[in-house]
Amino acid sequence: MTEGTVKATFDIYRYDPGHDRAPRYQRYTLDLAPHTPVLTALLKIRAEIDPSLALRYSCRSAICGSCAMQVNSKSRLACETQIGPELARDGRIVIEPMRNQSVLRDLVVEQEPFWRNYDKVQPHLILDPRHPMPEGSENPMTPEEVERFRETPRCIACAACFSACPAVEADPAFPGPMALAKLYRFVVDPRDQGHQDRLARIQTEGLWLCLRCHLCTEACPKDVRPSERIRDLKEMAVAVQGGTEHGSKHAIGFKDNIRDRGLLNEMKLVRQTSGVVGVLEQLPQGMRIVRKRPELIRKPHRIEGMDEVEKIYEALDRPEEKP
Ligand code: FES
CATH class of the missing domain: 1.10.1060.10 (Alpha-helical ferredoxin)
Incomplete structure (x- = not known):
């Protein structure tokens, strides 16, 4: 190991859907300066060890967005992520393709x-x-x-x-x-x-x-x-x-519930969100929950400290105080 470098272990996701039965992780170890960007390390691996590694990149300056990948389970730009902090935290660097997109090959996604x-x-x-x-x-x-x-x-x-x-x-x-x-x-x-x-x-x-x-x-x-x-x-x-469909009705109902007593009234919220038909549809599930937690149907009461809740709502009602 040369002076000023660290031994960096990379476990890189490899998968070619046209040829491989399943994804695997391939390990590479390099001596690198701690400030080396992950992308530079990957390009070194490709140039000196394994030319078959597939990845996407272009600007190398955090501008084009094409080098995004999972670095130690976080979505990061490989060109601006230095290896030193990753190694200090996790002891190795696991590189995987972005999630929620199918893999075309290795780190390249659709x-x-x-x-x-x-x-x-x-x-x-x-x-x-x-x-x-x-x-x-x-x-x-x-x-x-x-x-x-x-x-x-x-x-x-x-x-x-x-x-x-x-x-x-x-x-x-x-x-x-x-x-x-x-x-x-x-x-x-x-x-x-x-x-x-x-x-x-x-x-x-x-x-x-x-x-x-x-x-x-x-x-x-x-x-x-x-x-x-x-x-x-x-x-x-x-x-x-206003409340035109399920999501917005739920949000409005949620806000009104808390305004009333500082707590959610689950039964009222279902009615506000889904109407009477929704209540009937969810009745069997509601009964199961109430059997386990009967306190949910006790008489609604206002929480202590309601005056603080009211102050929040008063502020929200003044448009000049909205963020
Ligand atoms: S290569 Fe362009 S953002 Fe990383």
Whole structure:
């Protein structure tokens, strides 16, 4: 080992669906400086040890997003992730392809579902031909209007959020964090004339499938904070359209329940969300739960400290205090 280097062990996911019966992990050991980016190490392995290793990359500067992969179980950009901290924390570096996308070979995944979802949100300004922008004008926005979507243009479409998202894994109907963050960017753009339609459509096209786990925000290498943009979209959808379907009715019911007594009234929430038919459908399951936890049907009471809850709601009702 040369001075200033560390022995770095890489366990790399290898799989060629056309030839291999099952994925395997192949171990490579290199002497590298601790500040070496993971991508540099992978390229060294490919150049000096195993030319069959397949991976995607382009800019090597955290700009293009193509080198995203799982590094020690986290969605990361390989070109900006240094090996030193990974080895110090985990003792080795496990490299795997992005999740929620099928493997084409080794670390290269099929990106078509990711881009299809992006395409579906119409990530461009929608203009009304009946109200064209004045000729030669760029329809300038105020600094406050620009500020509302300051973060979303930083997205480099690396799909780290898509890979980290359990809602994508659970239901392919969920568009994914990036697509929704991009949608938000156009909904708050004052030049966009399709924002009402966008909000109406997305309510039935997966917006409410978000689980609010914030793993997308944790994974994003550009601090776009997609989970917060999804929260904003939900608030706007409810403000503009009210409770139009299951997800928004549930959110409104949840908020009203807590406002009433500081606790959820599960039975009332089911009725508010799914109506009488929903209550009847869920009755057998409800009975099973009540048999195990009879305290759930005792007379509703207000929690101690309700005055603090009321203060929160009063603040929420004052628009100038909303985030
Ligand atoms: S190679 Fe472009 S972001 Fe890593």
